Amino acid sequence: MRVTSLMTTSALALTLALVAPSGVLGAALFNSHQNPLVLQGVNGVSGSSGSSSGLLTSAAGPYTMFQHSAVPGYAMRAKELKLCDKNVKQSAGYFDVNGKHFFFWFFESRHKPSSDPLILWLNGGPGCSSLTGLFMELGPCSVSEGGKDTPINKNSWNSNANIIFLDQPTTVGFSYSDNANEDVSNTADAAQDVYNFLQLFLQANTKFASSPFHVTGESYAGHYIPAIASAILAGNADVGAPDSDEGLLEINLASIAIGNGLTDPEVQYAYYSEYACGNPYGPVFEQSECDTIASKYGTCKSLIGGCYRFQTAFTCVPGAIYCNSAMISPFQNTGLNIYDIRKECDSSNPLCYTILNDIEAYLNRADVQKELGVDVEYKGCNMQVNQRFMLAGDWMRPYVNLIPEIINDGVKVLIYAGDADFICNYMGNRAWTLELDWFGKDGFNEAPELDWVSKTTGRKAGIFRTYGELTYLTVYEAGHMVPYDQPEHSIEFINQWILGGNATFVL
Template identity: 55%
Template sequence: MLFKSIVCSAFVLTALAKPELQFQKITNQLENSWHDFQGVLRKGANEIEHAAAETYLTAFHPAFPEYAIRYKQPSLCDPSVNQISGYLDVDDNKHFFFWFFESRNKPKEDPLTLWLNGGPGCSSLTGLFMELGPCTVNKAGDNTILNPQSWNSNSSLLFLDQPLNVGYSYGDGGATNTIDAAKHVYAFLQLFFNEFSQYADLDFHVSGESYAGHYIPRIGTEINKNNKGKFQNLRMSQFSDTLKPINLKSLLIGNGLTDPLTQYKYYAKMACENPYKPVLDKATCRNMEAQFPACARLIENCYKSQNVFACLPAAMKCNKDQVQPYQQTGTNPYDVRDPCKSGGMCYEILDSVQTYLNRDDVKKAIGARVEKYESCNMQINFRFNLAGDWMRPYVREVPPLLEDGIRILIYAGDADFVCNYMGNKAWTLELPWSRKDEFRGLKDIDWVNDDGQKIGEVRSTKDGLFSFLRVNGAGHMVPYDQPEAALQMLNQWLSNALH
């Protein structure tokens, strides 16, 4: 167990060294420092309680007195690389699980990529063990298999279970909307980079899929604003000198839900005119198209007010009219080519992942503390829906990020229905930013593998600032269906060679 420091001492001494400060200001600072000290003692007591069962290292940050991280260094999945796993603890009753893997190539130089699954309510360990992590789980769920196409081939990887009570995360309360969830992610990154400073200056990328099309733009905004000193609370302003700029280079969103107003328009077309086979008859698709204007008006109202009274009705009606007809066919909503199988989210492998992550030896090795791991928590999904988060326009976070030079890749497997490539491509073309006309005027070009075979289509600005990539033969989870193409995509994107 390692305590980094008593964080209040340096702050108090700094205040007293400036005689021009007024008495009231010093008093306020002392009160803040006493609050910090109490927080450290509280976390220390909690930490000792945990340490009775297992040994952890623990770290704090002066700008976030209610946060701490405790961690271990396991060797599961890919023993050849350094790993860190543990929890971000918040106010003693919120605990977010994370798992970090160093790059297999040059960990001191390669970038660091954060991965987030969506839902809302689904564990990012789905991405780890089913899609792009250093290993996959075997069918029996009692062992792992090394993944040669892992995204840590040329990038360190960081998986985070958020929001609260997703995957191995646990606690009371928690966020019910994307904005609050992003604040926890930013605090976690500050603590992580403060404790593991060897990674703090690396290029940093945020990636994910599905409802992460909400999460990622907002996380990008949170990082970008704080990097520019536009802090959201007084505490962060007071301790701004302790906040390290996060070297955010890009965002990658796969089959995401980012702009519902545009994307919902394409459900009928994807159901009847996708590249593989019609799922619905033409009459049903025509009926979906006829229902869409009413859906669009509700989403527009949500975009205008962003309050739950406008946004919840939009989600209820639009999902009923545009998604439910497809679901009633029994076809996999994440892949128009297949029926929905008995496993979690229509994939049998997710049952194997759950079996593995519920093993006592696995939980002990990585420090996981939940009684039962589940790939998705539908209560979280329900709470975000009830809060009206589903239909909110997080697409509006994208233009300011592009204008500030944050590169953004929108990619989509062309067999996914629920966040299909048609709708995703459409919103990239409609995005209101300074280079909209330029992007719309570009041509889609063939995206080929090393053998010269076409594996998709890409449209990208010449400088690689904004790109849309269609991946052939992949459903909702591109790295699962096309692992080699997904790794090629990542490597080309990180080296700004996708355009």
């Protein structure tokens, strides 16, 4: 049986997730070159230097250690690197709390780091590493066959932005934990860890503290990103409050951008049958098969509706089991790439792309791991995390309900989707933006859909609709990983988005 995970979205039926390999990946303890200190809380770091700002720093071998009174119990260790793109300043390390260790890799902008925006990029899964985004999609470099080299990516999103790649939750990528009981199993708890990481990262890198900040990602990040934005806005509301932790920063959240995301399952699952027989590249099934899939949506919708109302594992797991089996499994049996219907699934990797093998080969090289300061076996996706979130009922929960309040706070929202992706297809993503209940719904629905002709290539690159703070964009000739399939177009639209300065998106 070929197991398909949401690489960036694990789209896998729960019944398949349950047969995925078990065993926690990367549950290694610190070794001597990683962290010789015992983290004892904010006042317990020996040899640390403090300031009135509440930031404490210390040296620990190749690392600089950071703690701050505003986020007690949390610590960050970082070291400068010369990997990937050696022409930009970069650092990597871990964010540590309660036996959880989150790996991050940060690259400064190729342009003007001190004034360019700051981006956080997240891949999905749940359980897949954001280093997939780094090396396969939008980072400063790619990987060559066998992981032997790292060619420069001229279309990297750090061309005009500083960018953080974060492996979360724990046991994803190079992240690990000392105690499985501390591992989170839902998006809301994961978002709080990310918020605390951002607090400490910005306290330690004050030149970015006031930069416009954009949370971006794809696939299951359609869950993660609304929750993270909500946590940031809640934290911002607490800054300066009488009972808030002294020294908390107000994070300058400017926008969120979700690519081929799973955000509103109740709406999105309705479009699997329509996409299968009505996508731009030709039908995947005979019409009778699409009709059969469509006939099962009524039960699927009812189950998801129960999850939306009660949001418990008991009410949410059944929808994940039934809907994924009824709506997604038929495609998995075709042998096509579920992330790009134009291609056959590459049998060398369960996630259909040979480059993922190359990324694993590179990141498991001894010299690369030594430079990164890690001793954890790197795997692109951890199916145990996928199973954990599934069994907690997280898959079908309505994180879409957080979007209106995010918009109400003046944060711009970009939803984009490649038109060749099946698993989080553009039809479903377009539909939920039209159904979203927010103050600008009527204006958004009445706004025209406009062709996007790329200034870079001169080609018709997509179609978009925009009104106020909300924009929806279909990207032509792209699958689930838009920056991988359309690198020139992806850097063009993301730069327009983060540098345009206007609430209305114009291409």
